[in-house]
Amino acid sequence: MGQTVFVPREIEGGETRVAASPETVKRITGLGYDVVVEAGAGASSRIPDDEFAKNGARIGKASDAGKADVVLKVRRPNETELKGYKSGAVVIATMDPYGNDAAVLAMAKAGVSAFAMEFMPRITRAQVMDVLSSQANLAGYQAVIDAAAEYDRALPMMMTAAGTVPAAKVFVMGAGVAGLQAIATARRLGAVVTATDVRPAAKEQVASLGAKFIAVEDEEFKAAETAGGYAKEMSKEYQAKQAALTAEHVAKQDIVITTALIPGRPAPKLISAAMVASMKPGSVLIDLAVERGGNVEGAQAGKVVTTANGAKIVGHLNMPGRIAASASLLYAKNLFAFLETLTDKATKQLAIDTEGELVKPTLLTHGGKVVHPAFNKAGAAPLVDAKPAAAAPAEGKPAAAKSSSRSKKSGGKA
Numbered sequence: 002m003g004q005t006v007f008v009p010r011e012i013e014g015g016e017t018r019v020a021a022s023p024e025t026v027k028r029i030t031g032l033g034y035d036v037v038v039e040a041g042a043g044a045s046s047r048i049p050d051d052e053f054a055k056n057g058a059r060i061g062k063a064s065d066a067g068k069a070d071v072v073l074k075v076r077r078p079n080e081t082e083l084k085g086y087k088s089g090a091v092v093i094a095t096m097d098p099y100g101n102d103a104a105v106l107a108m109a110k111a112g113v114s115a116f117a118m119e120f121m122p123r124i125t126r127a128q129v130m131d132v133l134s135s136q137a138n139l140a141g142y143q144a145v146i147d148a149a150a151e152y153d154r155a156l157p158m159m160m161t162a163a164g165t166v167p168a169a170k171v172f173v174m175g176a177g178v179a180g181l182q183a184i185a186t187a188r189r190l191g192a193v194v195t196a197t198d199v200r201p202a203a204k205e206q207v208a209s210l211g212a213k214f215i216a217v218e219d220e221e222f223k224a225a226e227t228a229g230g231y232a233k234e235m236s237k238e239y240q241a242k243q244a245a246l247t248a249e250h251v252a253k254q255d256i257v258i259t260t261a262l263i264p265g266r267p268a269p270k271l272i273s274a275a276m277v278a279s280m281k282p283g284s285v286l287i288d289l290a291v292e293r294g295g296n297v298e299g300a301q302a303g304k305v306v307t308t309a310n311g312a313k314i315v316g317h318l319n320m321p322g323r324i325a326a327s328a329s330l331l332y333a334k335n336l337f338a339f340l341e342t343l344t345d346k347a348t349k350q351l352a353i354d355t356e357g358e359l360v361k362p363t364l365l366t367h368g369g370k371v372v373h374p375a376f377n378k379a380g381a382a383p384l385v386d387a388k389p390a391a392a393a394p395a396e397g398k399p400a401a402a403k404s405s406s407r408s409k410k411s412g413g414k415a
Contacts, residue, residue, distance in 0.1 A: 007069030017145030033349025088112030141182030157191020175260035
């Protein structure tokens with residue numbers, strides 16, 4: 002009998018995505034695993050149970066997690082879920098560990114080997130496993146669709162017998178994966194698009210999509226890209242110069258989409274209340290970094306705020322989850338590709354090399370320890386639960402606040 006992979010229905014924060022698709026279920030069974038999918042797991046992604054079943058999965062219930070060798074998830078398991086997992090189980094998900102040390106510790110105490118997919122290294126062989134990019138891509142697209150829905154005018158220029166409708170002006174802040182997709186989508190819809198980023202390489206990418214690049218291009222700007230391809234934080238002096246240029250530009254825009262995130266840190270503030278106040282009535286700001294504090298002053302997580310001057314600040318949470326039917330298919334492929342690398346093809350069993358080039362950067366907890374260096378400065382000392390087992394509550398509370406899609410989510414590449 003093969004080892005078991007379990008795919009639960011997500012319960013945290015109204016998550017609409019699922020960590021498997023009919024295609025990946027078929028491919029996972031092809032690796033030699035038995036696959037159990039919790040009933041209703043794919044309902045919000047338009048994947049009915051029978052589609053999973055037709056491709057080799059058994060439809061089960063939440064308690065089936067207790068027999069699983071591998072659990073594939075979208076969000077980090079909370080303490081209640083962890084109590085249902087067996088010690089030694091492998092859990093693969095987006096873990097949102099920064100600022101959630103207690104949740105990471107809980108996974109270590111549960112004895113699971115927890116892999117944070119958002120830590121996947123940016124190397125060629127791992128591109129197919131890059132959940133930040135796959136989800137940020139869709140977040141960038143959805144940001145423009147949401148902006149168009151909130152904007153009570155047409156985006157493209159329209160020349161009619163009754164007169165000309167001017168094209169909307171869209172400004173995208175941050176030309177990472179989400180930003181570039183937002184630029185491309187806004188251009189496809191006929192808007193006049195400008196964009197900015199602190200990375201010099203972004204200028205050429207922005208131009209290749211037909212948008213105009215806006216930035217203070219001084220010496221600091223030219224040296225701003227880190228070796229890993231992430232944006233780095235700029236000096237206060239540069240931020241002030243860029244803010245002045247941005248303020249002048251924002252006042253003329255109809256739609257602003259902000260996507261700036263720095264891994265492990267609060268989102269940088271890019272748009273001040275004064276900038277928002279300078280915009281025309283009916284202008285729209287979409288803040289893709291709202292789950293990390295937001296790029297726009299006045300943005301509220303999960304809300305659309307209408308300001309005194311009639312501008313709208315949109316702070317939708319879990320942007321990829323707003324397009325779940327597409328996001329789940331990509332995310333599921335990311336997870337399958339990683340699981341495949343953890344599977345010995347001869348024995349059809351898990352074979353985890355803790356020093357592997359994909360395992361080492363992504364493994365958070367293993368063997369009862371927090372092993373990732375970013376979250377265990379003391380060198381992975383064994384964890385000891387001070388409370389006796391009998392004193393543990395019957396029902397655990399969610400381990401931490403809602404996790405990011407870019408995020409960040411949409412993540413650091415949003």
